[in-house]
Amino acid sequence: MITIYNNIQQAIANQEKLLAVLIDPDKFHVQNTKPFIDKVNASIATHVFVGGSEVEAELTTILVKEIKKHTQLPVVLFPGDVTQITESADALLFLSLISGRNPEYLIGKHVKAVSKLKDTQLEIIPTGYLLIENGKETAVQRVTETQPLQKNNSSHIVNTAKAGEFLGMKLIYLEAGSGAIEPVSKHIISEVKEVLNIPLIVGGGIRTTTALQNAYQAGADVVVIGTAFEEDESFFDSLKK
Numbered sequence: 617m618i619t620i621y622n623n624i625q626q627a628i629a630n631q632e633k634l635l636a637v638l639i640d641p642d643k644f645h646v647q648n649t650k651p652f653i654d655k656v657n658a659s660i661a662t663h664v665f666v667g668g669s670e671v672e673a674e675l676t677t678i679l680v681k682e683i684k685k686h687t688q689l690p691v692v693l694f695p696g697d698v699t700q701i702t703e704s705a706d707a708l709l710f711l712s713l714i715s716g717r718n719p720e721y722l723i724g725k726h727v728k729a730v731s732k733l734k735d736t737q738l739e740i741i742p743t744g745y746l747l748i749e750n751g752k753e754t755a756v757q758r759v760t761e762t763q764p765l766q767k768n769n770s771s772h773i774v775n776t777a778k779a780g781e782f783l784g785m786k787l788i789y790l791e792a793g794s795g796a797i798e799p800v801s802k803h804i805i806s807e808v809k810e811v812l813n814i815p816l817i818v819g820g821g822i823r824t825t826t827a828l829q830n831a832y833q834a835g836a837d838v839v840v841i842g843t844a845f846e847e848d849e850s851f852f853d854s855l856k857k
């Protein structure tokens with residue numbers, strides 16, 4: 617069976633870089649879905665991620681159904697909470713916040729999610745999620761009540777990412793936080809990439825094609841961009857196919 621995860625691995629084997637456009641249902645007007653997704657389709661984007669730190673229940677399902685009407689790209693849930701799980705999507709990043717020490721975000725919410733996932737058709741992708749310090753408090757930090765990893769302690773970041781791989785996680789996600797002032801540095805991305813045998817996702821604060829290329833050159837396999845598109849859809853013009 618061809619799966620979204622296998623396709624990511626195949627793309628990496630072919631030395632392709634992947635771009636996920638993140639849509640936060642809390643900050644997005646559903647009636648804007650078609651024009652927005654038309655721009656996504658015309659761009660180099662390869663995935664649509666849907667999720668946010670604080671989203672009203674049911675909004676995710678409504679939005680995902682609308683997105684699926686307008687694109688063939690895989691729609692992947694990037695949930696801040698159990699309420700954001702919907703069968704209308706294709707896959708679910710089953711995120712464990714391994715940079716933090718809050719048991720709810722390490723395993724608690726996952727246990728609660730199981731009753732929603734018993735007969736799921738979603739492809740579940742276990743993902744080690746690492747929040748990296750970026751100069752200001754982010755929604756992830758506030759909502760999860762965890763501290764980000766210090767950016768000047770790269771060996772701890774590397775060891776945390778590798779521990780995630782050893783635990784069986786299939787993706788590692790380095791997160792500076794939505795709207796971060798500073799994206800994750802090239803130095804941290806390259807050190808983490810060096811030790812990993814699984815795909816690396818990087819997101820948070822990437823607002824320019826230069827920052828995107830920097831992340832790719834440093835070793836990011838998938839880059840996630842949300843805020844830059846929310847603030848200025850003309851950014852898609854510089855990312856046309």
Ligand code: 1GP
Binds near residue numbers: 792793819842
């Ligand atoms: C946030 O990594 C994503 O979880 C994307 O961040 O909104 O800053 O692009 P931005």
